[in-house]
Amino acid sequence: MHAWICDNPIGPEALTWKDVPTPEPKPGEVRIAIRAASLNFPDLLIVQNKYQMKPPLPFVPGSELSGTVDAIGDGVKHLKVGDAVAAFGGMGGFATHACIDARLVMPLPPGFAFEDAAAFICTYGTTHHALIDRAQLKAGETVLVLGAAGGVGTAAIQIAKAAGARVIAAASSDEKCATCKSLGADETINYGKANIRDELKTLTGGKGPDVVYDPVGGDLAEPVFRSIAWRGRYLVIGFAQGAIPSLPLNLALLKGASVVGVFWGEFAKREPQNNAKSLAELALWYAQGKIKPVIDSKLPMPQLKAAFERMGSRQVVGKLVMTNG
Structure with missing residues (x-):
């Protein structure tokens, strides 16, 4: 088999595409002949030695595959043998084969494309857990999605609409806002050139969003939290901008608002039955055409470094997918 090996976590430039022995599955594992694998932001952090989990060297990056x-x-x-599957295994995806804990493997229903499946479990699992479980989103509520043109952002637009919510999608360019509109967003805000507080006041009649979905962090967090509705829920998804914001907690008191942490990976481990129910509902929505991963580009697996370079440019809309064969 071939695999991208990280033995010096200084960034994607140090990865090497190597011929390595094909592993045999241990008890409780299956070996998957990989058809597609997608990039997630933690995949970049982990090869830069910036992620909270630091695997022993060497390792094969790539958390999500089909x-x-x-x-x-x-x-x-x-x-x-022969089953079509997808998995979020944490490691091993950027290769031709991987051995994965069978408990983390999702059988694919007929008609589920491998490229879509590789871009599905992490982003849609995270977002369903965030909006449906943690925020208890109700039909008719207003959801603000930050970083709305990214992988989890595009999933958030689709899942919020499937739940009957009104969606305000915020992104960094007019082109990205247009993509969000095409995915079903009711309104958009280009926070690259507009004042997000003023726009939210106008778009919500001064009420503010009921739920904020924030995978961005950084300097957007405080002005958005100041705009949240009474009993609003601020979902902490991640920090793609790099900086971890500090929120004045008196704002939570004044708005009767909640700051809600979302750690889907830990949820999947601690509550596997609830996670399985979530993924089953998502698979049904996919079959019904309510949700579909937005794929920015598909590249052959040996071109992983080019994919990381595109991810680093912050121009990606949806997900980048690597393919074998």
Whole structure:
């Protein structure tokens, strides 16, 4: 098999595409012949040694993948060789094969494209957990999505609309805002040139958004939190801008608002049955055409460095997907 090896975590430029021994699945694992794998922001952080999890060296990055089962370890009963699957395994995706804990593997229903499946579990799992579980989003409420043209942002627009919410999508350019509109956003804000507080006041009649979905962090967080509605829920998804904001907690008191942490990976480990229900609902919505991953580009697996370079340019709309064969 071939795999991208990280033995010096100073950035994507240090990764090497190597011929390595094909692993055999351990008890409880399956080996997947990888058809597609997508990039997530933590994949970049982990090869830069900036992520909270620091795997022992060397390792194969790539947290999210899809393909077919081609070997099964002892004790695995719910999967068989030839099954089409997707997985969020944390490691091993940027390769031709990977051994994954079978509990983390999602069988794909008929008609689920491998490229879509590779861009599905993390972004849509995170967003369903955030909006439906943590925020308890109700039909008719208003959701503000920051970084709305990115992978989790585009998922948030679709899931919020599927739940019957009104969506205000905020992005950094007119082109990205146009993409958000095409995905179903009711209103857009280009925070690259508009004052986001003024725009939110106008678009909500002074009420503010009921739910804020924030994968960006940085200097947008405080002005947006100042604009949140009474009993609003501010969902902390991530910090793509780099800086972790400090919010004045008196604002939470004055607005009766909640700051809600969203850590989907830990939720999936601690509450596997609830996570499985969430993914099943998402698969149904995919089959019904309510949601579909937005794929920015598809590149052959050996071109991973070019994909990381595009991710670093902050021009990606949706997800980048690497393919084998």
